[in-house]
Amino acid sequence: MSRRPPRGEYIETDTGNKVARKATLVGTQNIMLGGKTVIQPEVMIRGDLIRSIQSSSSSSSSATPNNTAVAIGRYCFLSRASCLRPPGRLYKGAFTYMPLRIGDHVFVGPSSVIQAASIGNHVHIGARVVVGEFAIIKDYVRVLDETVIPPNMVIPSFSIVAGQPARVIGEVPEGGHEAFELRELYKTVGNNPPPAAA
Amino acid sequence: MAPLNPYTYIQCPCSDSASLGRPTDLTSPTSADGDEDNTFDPRAPRANFSLYPLEYLLYCEDCHQIRCPRCIAEEIATYYCPSCLFEVPSSNLKSEGNRCTRSCFQCPICIGPLSVTSIETPPPSSTLLSPDHAATPHSTYSLICSYCNWSSTEIGIQFDKPNGIHAQLAKLRNGGASRLTAKERKERRKELSHRGGEAAVAAAAAVAANESSGGQDVDLETQFANLKLFCNSQLADPSAADNGFSSLGDLGFSSPSSLSRIMNLYTGGKLHDPRAKSKLGAMREALAADEGLLESNLNESSLITRLHQSDFLDTASSTQICSQPPNLGEPHLHGASRFNSSLRPVPYLLRTKRSKRCPVCRHIISKPEAKVQTTRFRIRLVAGSYIPSISIRRLNLPGPNGPAAPAILGDLLDPLKPVHFLLTFKNPIFESLKVTLGAPATTPGRFPSKVTVLCPQFDIDANTDVWDEALKDNDRESSSRSRRRAGTESQFQVEVGKIWERGRNWVSIVVEVVPASLKLEAGQDVLKEDEDVLEIPMFVRIEWEVENGGDDATSGPGRDKDQKEKRELAYWCVLGLGRIKQG
Numbered sequence: 095m096s097r098r099p100p101r102g103e104y105i106e107t108d109t110g111n112k113v114a115r116k117a118t119l120v121g122t123q124n125i126m127l128g129g130k131t132v133i134q135p136e137v138m139i140r141g142d143l144i145r146s147i148q149s150s151s152s153s154s155s156s157a158t159p160n161n162t163a164v165a166i167g168r169y170c171f172l173s174r175a176s177c178l179r180p181p182g183r184l185y186k187g188a189f190t191y192m193p194l195r196i197g198d199h200v201f202v203g204p205s206s207v208i209q210a211a212s213i214g215n216h217v218h219i220g221a222r223v224v225v226g227e228f229a230i231i232k233d234y235v236r237v238l239d240e241t242v243i244p245p246n247m248v249i250p251s252f253s254i255v256a257g258q259p260a261r262v263i264g265e266v267p268e269g270g271h272e273a274f275e276l277r278e279l280y281k282t283v284g285n286n287p288p289p290a291a292a
Numbered sequence: 293m294a295p296l297n298p299y300t301y302i303q304c305p306c307s308d309s310a311s312l313g314r315p316t317d318l319t320s321p322t323s324a325d326g327d328e329d330n331t332f333d334p335r336a337p338r339a340n341f342s343l344y345p346l347e348y349l350l351y352c353e354d355c356h357q358i359r360c361p362r363c364i365a366e367e368i369a370t371y372y373c374p375s376c377l378f379e380v381p382s383s384n385l386k387s388e389g390n391r392c393t394r395s396c397f398q399c400p401i402c403i404g405p406l407s408v409t410s411i412e413t414p415p416p417s418s419t420l421l422s423p424d425h426a427a428t429p430h431s432t433y434s435l436i437c438s439y440c441n442w443s444s445t446e447i448g449i450q451f452d453k454p455n456g457i458h459a460q461l462a463k464l465r466n467g468g469a470s471r472l473t474a475k476e477r478k479e480r481r482k483e484l485s486h487r488g489g490e491a492a493v494a495a496a497a498a499v500a501a502n503e504s505s506g507g508q509d510v511d512l513e514t515q516f517a518n519l520k521l522f523c524n525s526q527l528a529d530p531s532a533a534d535n536g537f538s539s540l541g542d543l544g545f546s547s548p549s550s551l552s553r554i555m556n557l558y559t560g561g562k563l564h565d566p567r568a569k570s571k572l573g574a575m576r577e578a579l580a581a582d583e584g585l586l587e588s589n590l591n592e593s594s595l596i597t598r599l600h601q602s603d604f605l606d607t608a609s610s611t612q613i614c615s616q617p618p619n620l621g622e623p624h625l626h627g628a629s630r631f632n633s634s635l636r637p638v639p640y641l642l643r644t645k646r647s648k649r650c651p652v653c654r655h656i657i658s659k660p661e662a663k664v665q666t667t668r669f670r671i672r673l674v675a676g677s678y679i680p681s682i683s684i685r686r687l688n689l690p691g692p693n694g695p696a697a698p699a700i701l702g703d704l705l706d707p708l709k710p711v712h713f714l715l716t717f718k719n720p721i722f723e724s725l726k727v728t729l730g731a732p733a734t735t736p737g738r739f740p741s742k743v744t745v746l747c748p749q750f751d752i753d754a755n756t757d758v759w760d761e762a763l764k765d766n767d768r769e770s771s772s773r774s775r776r777r778a779g780t781e782s783q784f785q786v787e788v789g790k791i792w793e794r795g796r797n798w799v800s801i802v803v804e805v806v807p808a809s810l811k812l813e814a815g816q817d818v819l820k821e822d823e824d825v826l827e828i829p830m831f832v833r834i835e836w837e838v839e840n841g842g843d844d845a846t847s848g849p850g851r852d853k854d855q856k857e858k859r860e861l862a863y864w865c866v867l868g869l870g871r872i873k874q875g
């Protein structure tokens with residue numbers, strides 16, 4: 095993990111986000127970052143896939159339609175070549191995308207594709223994982239490498255899931271909660287990362 | 293072979309007899325001579341059941357001891373459905389069983405989640421449907437697997453409403469026919485008895501005729517209901533028939549009292565007849581289908597031909613069959629097919645939130661909040677906040693032939709070449725720790741590797757306040773971590789009795805290992821699974837002092853504030869360092 099990237103590989107924002115210059119963020123105005131989030135090179139976020147049908151309840155506030163396509167919390171880590179894509183479906187006869195919401199301390203492994211409706215806090219998603227459309231992942235969930243989570247699947251808190259299709263294979267132990275914290279990992283990347291921790 | 297990440301497993305004291313030694317076990321002699329008589333052998337078959345990663349261990353504050361998943365006592369706090377996340381009251385559990393009774397189902401083929409989808413009814417062809425049908429467009433629903441595309445229409449099941457699928461499914465038999473209700477069953481019986489007359493033989497013939505034409509076969513519920521009705525009538529009128537079993541008296545299968553006793557098991561006493569008539573005589577057996585007699589269909593040729601014609605993949609696996617919930621609306625199990633095409637949607641099994649108790653003092657050591665949606669804990673005494681964590685890193689020191697290649701985790705270890713590992717102990721408590729390590733000079737097992745702990749005794753500073761950690765975040769350049777790091781790794785020298793590096797609440801020490809050669813001598817068995825993994829057992833003893841009464845306010849009025857109480861904890865752990873290169 096201590097591979098030192100060349101100078102200036104990341105853009106560091108005021109809120110502490112570290113976004114790789116080689117990441118592809120489409121429709122940036124529709125992507126919300128909570129801060130202190132790392133976006134590695136070759137990551138793609140499809141902020142352009144916005145909701146084409148506004149829900150009837152919010153139609154009254156016509157001035158500012160909610161166009162958020164992807165909302166990401168604090169201390170998230172999107173590994174190289176992962177992809178975040180809002181899920182889409184037919185709604186009252188017309189096709190529309192729905193927002194993809196991600197909580198705090200969510201790790202997305204390399205080459206994983208996320209099309210969930212929501213991902214909670216403290217979630218670790220391994221490498222080459224596919225999270226199907228409108229899946230819901232609750233808090234403190236560990237998704238092992240190469241898992242395929244079918245569309246619409248709900249994964250309750252403290253689950254360890256694996257397999258194709260995904261099944262709950264275990265429970266996160268009480269002592270395993272702290273391992274989901276990504277503050278330390280956040281510090282190891284960027285343009286001037288400190289030497290690797292002992 | 294898969295690379296191996298270094299690991300630390302800790303032994304719970306509940307396996308004490310194992311940790312205190314297995315002196316009679318001669319199959320895997322420990323090679324430690326003299327002082328270490330009872331070295332823990334991580335390869336002993338028993339060790340599998342007592343070693344846990346630190347995260348899996350809890351800690352009892354009253355017993356001052358480690359507790360593991362094997363020895364704690366669990367209590368279920370909440371039952372909930374893992375799919376809709378609704379809590380299920382435990383009273384419902386008794387009546388409805390341990391599955392979600394809403395609309396949550398798993399695919400019987402691939403276990404993926406099923407979702408309710410409306411079926412677009414094809415435009416009705418006027419030749420098939422009556423005019424009144426065509427006039428009302430009726431939308432139906434099916435369960436569809438979003439992973440393998442299985443649909444409940446494949447077993448002929450559709451639903452009228454998109455909600456309450458569980459209740460709807462319970463009424464439906466495969467193929468779409470609805471399950472008989474108690475009332476319908478009664479009516480059918482009446483009809484049957486009218487048609488076939490009073491004679492039982494005639495009724496049986498009628499049923500037999502029905503069966504051969506493939507019409508109404510008797511499902512489990514109907515059979516039970518018929519049998520129950522018949523038995524009740526026999527109990528009420530025991531003198532109706534006497535077929536020679538009366539000599540056996542109450543002991544016979546056909547005696548009313550043993551029957552009522554058996555029935556009590558199933559019906560909870562409702563059938564019990566106050567023993568008035570029980571002595572009167574024996575009952576006769578059921579003779580016809582409407583009395584609950586079910587003739588086994590021994591002619592399975594049609595099933596066999598179907599098996600011949602179908603693929604192996606068309607048959608259901610035993611796991612798939614086992615996961616099927618009992619379905620009373622189906623025909624008798626005898627001759628039931630084992631094809632995928634007969635599998636029904638599987639309602640989700642409920643999941644639980646559980647609190648955990650210490651096995652010795654019965655104090656609760658882990659208690660989640662009861663609400664399904666919250667992840668907070670009221671009590672969560674995890675071992676990781678009481679005993680130091682041990683992390684392992686391979687250390688590559690420059691050899692005499694210039695600087696060493698950077699160490700990569702998961703690299704194979706060269707046999708007979710000394711290799712150094714850095715063990716970092718991190719102190720989670722707010723007191724300084726005195727740590728004493730003990731490890732056998734050679735690892736147990738057939739291939740003893742030499743182990744030297746260069747610094748077996750050291751102190752770790754207390755874990756200071758969390759605010760220090762926060763400050764460190766803003767000021768990471770001058771963090772205590774890098775302060776003591778005078779130069780790069782290569783400038784350090786491995787010294788016996790000296791710690792390698794020290795930080796705010798952690799200490800690193802070096803362990804030198806000479807991996808054994810895995811060369812097999814003549815007559816030796818081949819390498820067993822994971823026998824090439826270099827695992828070293830290590831005995832860890834930690835000592836610390838606590839303010840007397842500081843964490844124990846109930847210890848009495850006469851306590852002395854300044855007096856410090858000494859605490860100690862000792863346990864075995866196993867360090868998995870890596871695999872040794874073979875050949």
Ligand SMILES: [Zn+2]
Pocket residue numbers: 304305306307358359360361362363364
């Ligand atoms: Zn235990």
Ligand SMILES: [Zn+2]
Pocket residue numbers: 373374375376377378392393394395396640
């Ligand atoms: Zn449910």
Ligand SMILES: [Zn+2]
Pocket residue numbers: 399400401402403404437438439440441442
């Ligand atoms: Zn399926």
Ligand SMILES: [Zn+2]
Pocket residue numbers: 352353354355356650651652653654655
């Ligand atoms: Zn206890």
